[in-house]
Structures are given as C-alpha cells and as structure tokens.
Amino acid sequence: MNRCQGCGIILQNNDVNKLGYIPKEKINETLCERCFRLIHYNDLKIVELPAIDILEKINKNGKYVFFLTDLLNINNEVINTFKSIKIPKTLIISKIDYLPKYIKKDKIKRWLQEEYEIKEEITFLSALKNFNIQTLKNTLNANNLKSAFLVGYTNVGKSTLVNKLKENNLITMSVVPNTTLDFIKINIDDEYNLIDSPGLNYQKTIYEESNHNIIKKLNPKSVLKPITYQLKNNTSLVIEDIIRIENKSPKCNLTIYMSNLLNIVKVYENNKLLKELNNKELIMEKDEDIVIKGLGFINVKSDSKLKIYLKNQDLIEIRQSFFER
Ligand SMILES: Nc1nc2c(ncn2[C@@H]2O[C@H](COP(=O)(O)OP(=O)(O)OP(=O)(O)O)[C@@H](O)[C@H]2O)c(=O)[nH]1
Numbered sequence: 037m038n039r040c041q042g043c044g045i046i047l048q049n050n051d052v053n054k055l056g057y058i059p060k061e062k063i064n065e066t067l068c069e070r071c072f073r074l075i076h077y078n079d080l081k082i083v084e085l086p087a088i089d090i091l092e093k094i095n096k097n098g099k100y101v102f103f104l105t106d107l108l109n110i111n112n113e114v115i116n117t118f119k120s121i122k123i124p125k126t127l128i129i130s131k132i133d134y135l136p137k138y139i140k141k142d143k144i145k146r147w148l149q150e151e152y153e154i155k156e157e158i159t160f161l162s163a164l165k166n167f168n169i170q171t172l173k174n175t176l177n178a179n180n181l182k183s184a185f186l187v188g189y190t191n192v193g194k195s196t197l198v199n200k201l202k203e204n205n206l207i208t209m210s211v212v213p214n215t216t217l218d219f220i221k222i223n224i225d226d227e228y229n230l231i232d233s234p235g236l237n238y239q240k241t242i243y244e245e246s247n248h249n250i251i252k253k254l255n256p257k258s259v260l261k262p263i264t265y266q267l268k269n270n271t272s273l274v275i276e277d278i279i280r281i282e283n284k285s286p287k288c289n290l291t292i293y294m295s296n297l298l299n300i301v302k303v304y305e306n307n308k309l310l311k312e313l314n315n316k317e318l319i320m321e322k323d324e325d326i327v328i329k330g331l332g333f334i335n336v337k338s339d340s341k342l343k344i345y346l347k348n349q350d351l352i353e354i355r356q357s358f359f360e361r
C-alpha cells in the first residue's frame with residue numbers, strides 16, 4: 037500500500053479517474069499522476085478531498101497542533117475551527133512576508149486576543165522567506181513533545197512550511213485548493229515529526245470551482261499594497277466578477293486588503309455590472325472591516341452606508357479593525 041509522496045494519497049493503477057492513479061509502468065515511482073501534472077505542467081485540477089474527518093482524527097490522536105492561517109484568512113469560520121481543536125495548540129499567522137511594514141505584529145496579536153478572544157500562543161512566520169520557522173521546534177521542546185500536526189484551511193502554506201524545514205520539496209505545494217489529500221508524517225532532523233494534513237475547506241467558497249483564473253490570483257505574490265478608494269454617493273467598486281460595493285452615503289473611504297493581482301474597478305451609477313447578484317445594505321462605523329471570507333477584507337475609514345452585491349451573502353462578516361488597537 038504505497039502512498040504518493042506529494043499528497044499522501046494511496047496509489048492505485050486501476051482507475052484513471054480516481055485519486056491516487058499512477059500508470060502501471062510507473063508503479064515504482066513516488067508521485068501520483070495528479071501531483072506529477074501539478075508540479076510539471078502546472079495542471080490546475082481541483083479534486084474533492086477523500087472523506088476523512090481531519091479534526092476528529094487530530095483531536096483523538098494528536099498531542100499538539102500548529103494551526104496556520106494568514107492575515108487575509110482571519111474570519112469567524114477559521115477562528116471557530118481553531119477553537120474547536122481540543123488539544124494544546126498554537127495559532128500561526130503564516131505568509132507574513134506579504135504584510136506591509138506598517139502593520140505591526142504586536143497590534144495584530146492584541147487584536148486577535150481581544151476581538152477573537154484567542155488565549156493560546158500566537159506566532160508569525162513566513163515559510164517563503166524562512167522567517168521564524170524554527171519556532172515550531174522551540175514550542176515542541178518547551179512542551180516536551182516530539183510531534184505535532186499542521187492544520188489549517190487550504191492554501192495557508194502548511195506543506196510549504198514542512199518542505200522548508202526539511203529543506204526539500206518532496207510534498208506537493210500549489211495554489212489549487214486541496215493539494216494535500218491525506219496526512220503525511222515527516223521527520224525533521226531526527227528530532228521531531230510534523231504531520232502535514234489536508235487543508236480544510238470553507239463551507240462556501242468565493243470562487244466557482246472552474247474559475248482557475250481567480251484561484252491563481254488569491255494568494256499575494258508580493259508585499260500587499262492596500263489601495264484606498266474614495267467613493268462618492270452611488271459610486272461602486274467591482275472586484276473581479278465577484279463582488280460590487282456601492283456607496284450609499286454622501287461619501288466614503290475604503291481600503292482594500294486583498295491580493296493585488298485581483299482586478300478592481302470603480303464604476304458609476306449607470307453601470308449595472310453585478311447588480312443582478314444578491315445584495316445587502318451594511319451600516320458601517322469608522323474603523324470597522326468588512327470581511328469577505330476567502331478574499332480578504334475592506335477597512336472602512338468613516339461611518340458609511342454600503343450596499344454589497346455578492347452571490348453568497350454568508351461570506352460577509354463585520355468586525356472591529358486592528359487599526360483601532
Ligand atoms: N507569500 C507566501 N506564499 C506562501 C508561503 N507559504 C506558501 N505560500 C504559497 O501558498 C500556496 C499554497 O501553499 P501550500 O504549501 O501548498 O499550502 P497548503 O496549506 O499545504 O495547502 P493544502 O495542501 O491545499 O491544504 C502556494 O502557492 C505557496 O507558494 C509564504 O510563506 N509566503
């Protein structure tokens with residue numbers, strides 16, 4: 037029963053349409069066809085995760101969890117999932133290489149403690165830039181432990197972190213959701229084990245599964261450059277073909293914290309783009325954020341009334357901004 041080194045799935049050569057397929061002539065190789073095509077051809081195919089209850093397994097068998105999320109994926113669903121983990125854990129804010137310098141880690145930490153009532157250790161790291169990745173080892177040592185699970189929503193960088201600590205790229209990493217398909221245990225420096233896990237999925241996603249164009253753009257590739265827009269009455273911002281934000285107050289100031297790869301345009305009243313989508317009016321106070329789950333957040337700089345057009349209104353949350361801390 038061999039497993040794919042890249043995604044952890046059990047290899048099989050019977051059904052080309054099922055997960056773990058590897059052609060008969062390649063059965064001695066280590067990657068399933070999906071990982072091979074993902075790595076060599078950047079073939080973005082989204083697959084469904086095998087039905088394993090990741091959290092149940094971890095709560096039952098784990099001793100420690102490093103739970104990863106990045107600044108653009110802090111929201112109630114993620115935090116509630118973090119809180120549902122019953123064993124000792126650390127909250128890791130990943131990918132901090134894309135944080136602009138003026139966003140101070142201390143501020144985010146205090147905000148997570150106050151706004152989201154996080155009581156556990158909070159640390160920041162960037163696997164990409166090799167920043168603070170040894171913190172995992174230190175935490176395990178301090179707790180006299182030799183293994184931990186890496187947990188988090190898809191694409192937060194779990195596999196990239198393991199590969200960085202291992203100094204190789206054996207586990208498949210990619211922008212497609214659900215890259216890792218099963219638990220993969222990796223020994224680091226003969227000192228401790230990390231168990232990479234399949235990413236969790238949001239109950240509802242911002243993108244259609246077929247929309248590879250958007251999926252590729254969600255993860256910031258460089259330091260975030262949040263853009264502030266001043267909107268006059270009845271003027272809107274349209275982000276890709278996903279969301280329209282219309283200003284219903286005399287004027288308002290919005291700063292967008294999302295990947296700069298996303299296309300954002302300002303449109304006027306006579307442009308009906310996306311007006312067919314479900315909509316909701318939001319009364320916003322100064323220094324609140326509108327969170328769009330899976331996309332990022334919008335910081336509102338002054339009291340304003342906004343109308344949000346978005347297919348799935350459940351993806352919207354309002355919260356106090358960390359800029360207020
Ligand atoms: N900017 C930045 N991007 C990162 C970092 N770590 C990972 N990424 C990118 O995030 C994307 C997802 O990385 P993975 O390591 O595959 O994420 P994962 O959490 O293992 O994803 P699943 O296996 O689907 O759960 C890739 O495009 C990575 O290059 C980081 O520290 N900084």
Ligand SMILES: [Mg+2]
Pocket residue numbers: 194195196208209215216232233234235
């Ligand atoms: Mg992974």
